Amino acid sequence: MKTKLLKNFLYYFFPILWAILFVCIGVIPTRLFQNFHQNIPFILVVIFYFALFGSNRLNVLIVFGLGLLTDFLSPSAILGLNAFIYVIMFFMAQLFKSYLYNLSFCHLWIIFCILMLFVDIVWVWLARFTTNLWVTPSFWFVQYLFTCMFYPIIVWITAKLNLYTKDV
Amino acid sequence: MESKVFRLKRIRAQIRRLLPLFFLFVALLIMVLVRSDSPAVTEIRTILWEYITPVVSVVKRPVLWIKSGTEGVKDLIFTYQNNIELKQENQDLKKWQLQALKLQTENIELKRHFNYKISNKVKEIMAEIVLDEGGEFGRSFVVQAGREQGVKKGMLAFGPVGLFGRITHVGKKYSRLMPMTDYMSHVPVYVGQEKKVAFLIGDNTDRPYLQFTDEKEYAQKNDIVFSSGYMGIYPSNLPIGRVDQENENAPRVLLFENINGLTFVRLIDFGLTENLLSEDLESL
Numbered sequence: 001m002k003t004k005l006l007k008n009f010l011y012y013f014f015p016i017l018w019a020i021l022f023v024c025i026g027v028i029p030t031r032l033f034q035n036f037h038q039n040i041p042f043i044l045v046v047i048f049y050f051a052l053f054g055s056n057r058l059n060v061l062i063v064f065g066l067g068l069l070t071d072f073l074s075p076s077a078i079l080g081l082n083a084f085i086y087v088i089m090f091f092m093a094q095l096f097k098s099y100l101y102n103l104s105f106c107h108l109w110i111i112f113c114i115l116m117l118f119v120d121i122v123w124v125w126l127a128r129f130t131t132n133l134w135v136t137p138s139f140w141f142v143q144y145l146f147t148c149m150f151y152p153i154i155v156w157i158t159a160k161l162n163l164y165t166k167d168v
Numbered sequence: 169m170e171s172k173v174f175r176l177k178r179i180r181a182q183i184r185r186l187l188p189l190f191f192l193f194v195a196l197l198i199m200v201l202v203r204s205d206s207p208a209v210t211e212i213r214t215i216l217w218e219y220i221t222p223v224v225s226v227v228k229r230p231v232l233w234i235k236s237g238t239e240g241v242k243d244l245i246f247t248y249q250n251n252i253e254l255k256q257e258n259q260d261l262k263k264w265q266l267q268a269l270k271l272q273t274e275n276i277e278l279k280r281h282f283n284y285k286i287s288n289k290v291k292e293i294m295a296e297i298v299l300d301e302g303g304e305f306g307r308s309f310v311v312q313a314g315r316e317q318g319v320k321k322g323m324l325a326f327g328p329v330g331l332f333g334r335i336t337h338v339g340k341k342y343s344r345l346m347p348m349t350d351y352m353s354h355v356p357v358y359v360g361q362e363k364k365v366a367f368l369i370g371d372n373t374d375r376p377y378l379q380f381t382d383e384k385e386y387a388q389k390n391d392i393v394f395s396s397g398y399m400g401i402y403p404s405n406l407p408i409g410r411v412d413q414e415n416e417n418a419p420r421v422l423l424f425e426n427i428n429g430l431t432f433v434r435l436i437d438f439g440l441t442e443n444l445l446s447e448d449l450e451s452l
Contacts, residue, residue: 080198
């Protein structure tokens with residue numbers, strides 16, 4: 001009985017716990033350039049993955065909650081900005097789910113890069129309107145580049161762990 | 169009956185499809201209506217950080233290991249060059265040491281002469297930086313000392329070299345401090361020996377910039393920037409940094425304290441925060 005409960009817990013809560021871990025990673029700034037500190041939103045890769053392959057366990061309400069959590073944890077961030085961005089990523093992935101579901105790994109990567117470009121443009125504009133601050137192009141570009149670059153690694157690990165939690 | 173079930177299912181599916189749009193709308197509403205620096209939001213932030221900080225500090229550990237490893241390798245490679253630089257620096261420091269000793273004796277004599285009494289209002293707390301968090305719109309540090317350790321909002325943060333920020337949020341066990349490089353930081357300062365009045369404004373880079381109150385004023389390279397004490401948040405005459413880049417509109421200042429890689433901070437209460445209204449602290 002206990003093992004069954006644990007199995008179910010692992011299966012249903014793995015996406016949430018995994019996503020929270022990536023939220024925590026996301027609030028740690030990375031010093032990529034000499035003077036700039038920025039955080040890379042790897043969580044968007046996780047959201048994209050679970051929107052396609054585990055939307056019954058990571059639904060839009062949780063995604064919205066994760067966004068708000070990131071907003072609260074980021075210093076001086078605009079409240080609701082990350083929630084908006086995460087929901088957009090989830091929504092887009094869900095919208096094209098039937099088409100994306102059967103695509104190969106590489107094709108999915110390309111699609112993610114395109115979606116990420118759209119999401120980042122929305123993010124830059126929203127930040128502009130709400131804070132009156134322009135995010136410098138280098139900032140934005142590095143964030144985009146790194147998120148896309150790390151996509152295969154994050155998806156690979158997430159998929160392996162996801163399969164493992166299914167099989168336990 | 170069947171058609172009713174089918175209709176219900178269809179409605180449910182449609183609601184599910186529209187749910188993301190609803191949440192997008194809610195997020196937009198939050199963005200427009202809720203100020204991120206309102207007291208309620210600040211309170212929630214502080215509570216959340218109390219719980220999340222231990223998790224984040226564990227998550228960060230592998231990153232720190234890699235970082236210290238690469239730094240060790242780098243140090244090994246540049247040992248010879250570093251040694252030459254250190255010798256040079258040591259010679260300079262010896263000169264300064266002599267100068268300091270001379271000034272110290274002079275200072276003691278002057279204090280005795282004027283019957284000077286040291287303020288016992290100054291309180292000092294040593295705290296470990298558990299998290300250096302930030303992003304595009306700000307940067308702050310979480311330190312492992314809170315109300316329980318006697319930390320107060322508005323306490324000034326010093327590194328081994330000098331002043332670099334102040335406490336903005338105080339939790340039970342953790343506090344958050346905002347460095348002068350943050351977007352929200354506006355520090356009233358004097359520039360150079362002429363004491364030109366300016367504000368040191370952070371923009372999330374390592375070098376905040378100066379904005380003079382008088383547009384005709386300008387800064388020269390290597391001018392010392394120190395706190396003016398205006399508004400009573402920072403005591404006057406605390407050295408902050410030196411002008412690093414001459415720019416007519418916004419000269420850049422290199423802080424004396426290198427805030428990257430700090431592990432411990434000294435939190436000092438100069439007794440100034442008691443004289444201030446909380447709104448004054450919020451606005452700075």
